[in-house]
Amino acid sequence: MARLIHLNGPSGIGKSTVARHYADLHPGVLALEADQVVTMIGGWRTAFWDTLPAARRLALAMAETHLRAGHDVVMPQLVARVEQAERFQEAARTAGGEYIEIMLTAPRAQAKARFAARGEHAATDAMAALGGPVVLDRIHDHVAEYLPLRPQCTVLDTEHLDPDETCARVAAIVARRAAAEAPSARNGDQTGKPPPSPA
DSSP: OOEEEEEEOSTTSSHHHHHHHHHHHSTTOEEOOHHHHHTTSTTTTTOHHHHHHHHHHHHHHHHHHHHHTTOOEEEEOOOOSHHHHHHHHHHHHHTTOEEEEEEEEOOHHHHHHHHHHOOOOTTHHHHHHHTTHHHHHHHHHHHHHHGGGOTTSEEEEOTTOOHHHHHHHHHHHHHHHHHHHHHHHHTTSTTOOOOOOOO
16 A cells, blocks of 8 residues: 655754655655655745645645555644645545654754754745744644644654655654555455455
């Protein structure tokens, strides 16, 4: 079963770096970032937040196409509302795949330092225009409110991890999920029922 691996987390936490590294290590995996799709839409520089919803819809359509072909997708995208996460989950289900949400976290001060040190990014100027650090604090607050509503989300503390180590932990989480699903798959379906006897 192909998997939509959703790397969630505050802006600047390292989602994009980890996604690219994960794809590099797993041939066939698509690293798909909605913030990059935004840059393909005219006018995004002056209307980033207005353009982002369309970019997310396009990114999910791309994800569905890749999942239907039997390949995993790793998607770094901040989501702090349950209905947004459910759209990701529904896209995976529609394509016959599995949705895995992993929330990358770090202490707020460290996360802010990472954001300040990151290179050029489509959302950086848009966030600066809204208040920069103030917006980051608001994002962290929203993530803290969101997590209790998503018990199926795996939280990965990256405080003492570099991107390579974080990528390895993500791979381990995905492998554990695959192993947990294996008995049902061997039995023929997702319900755990035994396969029908041959005629």
